[in-house]
Amino acid sequence: MRKVYLDHAATTPLHPEVLALMCDFMRDTFGNPSSVHSFGREAKKFTQEARQKVADLIGAAPEEIYFTSGGTEADNIAIIGTAMARRKNGNHIITSAIEHHAVLDTFKYLAKNGFEVTLLPVDKYGMVDPDEVAGAIRKETTLVTIMHANNEIGTIQPIAEIGRIVREHGVVFHSDAVQTLTKIPVNVDDLGVGLLSLSAHKIYGPKGIGALYVRKGIRLQPIIHGGGQERKLRSGTENTPGIVGFGKAAEIGGRDMEQESKRVQGLRDKLIRRVLAEIPSVTLNGHPEQRLPNNANFSVAYVEGESLVLSLDLDGIAVSSGSACSSGSLQPSHVLTALGLPHEMMHGSLRMTLGRANSEEDIDYVVESLKGIVTRLRSFSPLAQPVRA
């Protein structure tokens, strides 16, 4: 059976060049980069090369890159680290309602521990209004964090504009760029960010490694204490194979971005066009233009998302859904909720995120499969009377 992976926002396979380099490295270079001897120096050389590559990808200096265990930890260090370091200046922090849980739950944790939190709403496309950011900033505000692009609906935020406002107020600005890295240009100066979260496993690198960019001059309080690695911000012996793999993935991702994003966007546009044209009562979630080139997010009326995911899986197609029934908590996705979608439309949500391996034939196969599945599920849906033959 044909296998079509359309869940690249969840994770990506290792790029073969990344895998090859990591295998060589794990076999040949086991040293601890903190050691003075040749083994340590050799490992250090590799990690510094990787640091340079990640820095180059986002227009930063290598000493502004701090490796972490992934996007989640980068978000935690950025938020808790800033809130704690700047506690004397104030206890108010701002984010949006559609952030990843790595941000939202960290805000909840700080709210429980005496911080004041503002969650900004989004419009029906998932956009944050820069004027709302300006309006929410108070003199006690120490941090604003708004994600670069959303992992579910793909909406890209006006980060540069928000960054300008936040900087004018002398507030630290963080953005989670986990989903945008290597898909659209991510440059720390163009975006005007002080802190930026990255993750390797979304860009064909390994899992369990990411980075936080920290602009020179911004001080953070560490949340993990110990041997003082990563210039005392993130203690713990480095995940050297992960770092080396991340560096390679960053290099390849930067090199291929323009061409690959264009190719993937062409496929994605075709997918959206065909699904909306050929399946009745389907809508697109997220922004029509300001969206990640590889993201499609639909709501299929009258059917439930988990049953769509299961059915597509039986056809070899991997996708995800934000429906209540397909989540561990049985709550619909907070992102779809924040868009103000009616409940019926949240139930039929379907996310398809494309990547390197996807082809034109994949898209045709997926559309045909989805058509049959939706017809079948609607044939016995008590809600589907209006669209049944």
Added chain:
Amino acid sequence: MMYSEKVMDHFMHPRNVGEIPDANGIGEVGNPVCGDIMKIYLKVEENIVKDVKFNTFGCGSAIASSSMATELIKGRTLEDAWTLTNKAVAEALDGLPPIKMHCSVLAEEAVHKAINDYRVSAGLQLWDYKEHDDIHAQVHGN
């Protein structure tokens, strides 16, 4: 989360799908807010469930539970059909993931509602039934 082969079979090939135009007992449960809507149609003749069909909007577990519930009561007396429990549905499906048990409760409730709907229209006394409101509130949080 993994579904049993039985669940997947009933999900992909649900039995007794559809509506009964001249049904004499209909039970609809669930609501669009918590995600599950199940509608069971009964054709009762001489105290026997002669025919039963369903329509379901819900997850794989909800669809498989509806299908299995209809199989379990078809051809049975009303008294027998009334004893259907969500546990029996789940067991007949070789088990459901804990988080998905409430979908089988829906099937139990829909069957009970349909039977009582029949009893009302046949001029019979309603049978007492306690809905599992607690389970819905517990898992769907509303």
